[in-house]
Amino acid sequence: MIDPRVEIGHVHLKVADLERALGFWRDVLGFELQEQLGDQAAFLSAGGYHHHIALNTWESLGAPPPPLATTGLYHVAVRYPGRRELAEAVRGVLDAGIPLEGASDHGVSEAIYLRDPEGNGVELYRDRPRESWARYPDGRIAQKTEPLDLAGLLAELER
Numbered sequence: 001m002i003d004p005r006v007e008i009g010h011v012h013l014k015v016a017d018l019e020r021a022l023g024f025w026r027d028v029l030g031f032e033l034q035e036q037l038g039d040q041a042a043f044l045s046a047g048g049y050h051h052h053i054a055l056n057t058w059e060s061l062g063a064p065p066p067p068l069a070t071t072g073l074y075h076v077a078v079r080y081p082g083r084r085e086l087a088e089a090v091r092g093v094l095d096a097g098i099p100l101e102g103a104s105d106h107g108v109s110e111a112i113y114l115r116d117p118e119g120n121g122v123e124l125y126r127d128r129p130r131e132s133w134a135r136y137p138d139g140r141i142a143q144k145t146e147p148l149d150l151a152g153l154l155a156e157l158e159r
Contacts, residue, residue, distance in 0.1 A: 010052050011076050013120055014060035018042060020117045021055045028096045029078070029089060029124075065119030075113065075121030086110065086126040087156040093124070103148035108133045108141060110148055 015021040018039050025031050031044035034051055040058060043051035053076070066072055080086040090112050093100070101121075102113040111125035134142040 010054060012054040012056060013073075013076070013116075013118065014063075015055045015057055015118045016060055016063045016065075017117070018055055018057055024096075024098075024116045025053055025055065028092055028098065030092070073120065075123045077111075077123040077125060080124065080126045083110070083126055083153065084156045084159075086112070086124060087153050089124050090150075091154060091157060100150075103150045103153075105144070105146045105148045107144045107146075110153065112148070112150075 013021070018036075018041070022033070022042055022044075025044055026033055026042075031046060031053060032048070034043045034045050034048075036042045039061075041054060041056040043054050045052045078089075080089060090100075093112075093114060098114055100112055100114050102111075104111050104113070107128070109125045109127045111123050114122050114124070116122050134144075136142050
């Protein structure tokens with residue numbers, strides 16, 4: 001069994017246009033630019049970490065997005081520390097005119113789905129407290145997929 005302290009540390013995304021990608025990851029979602037290598041790569045993070053997200057054009061400069069019905073990365077998930085922070089991120093996405101592809105209540109989390117300018121799937125979510133997660137009698141987590149009350153989420157910004 002894997003050690004429970006193991007985490008996924010960062011993701012590298014191949015992009016066709018670095019400035020366009022930065023316009024989303026930095027300017028809309030608010031990740032901080034840590035380093036940029038000309039028009040080839042950029043490293044972004046939350047809170048000054050070396051990078052959570054790397055964007056590069058090493059194999060993809062000017063390339064079209066991959067077709068949808070193929071294998072590959074389904075989405076990158078960005079976990080927010082609380083409901084208000086998730087609502088702030090969603091408000092920024094909507095204010096930027098980026099369409100949402102879905103909004104789900106999974107019981108264990110609340111999630112918003114969209115695509116970045118390169119066509120990569122992006123999930124913005126927050127976990128509910130672990131003690132509130134429903135479980136099956138054998139201890140496995142009982143997740144669900146129901147519509148998320150998006151208006152209720154955004155109402156967090158008015159409190």
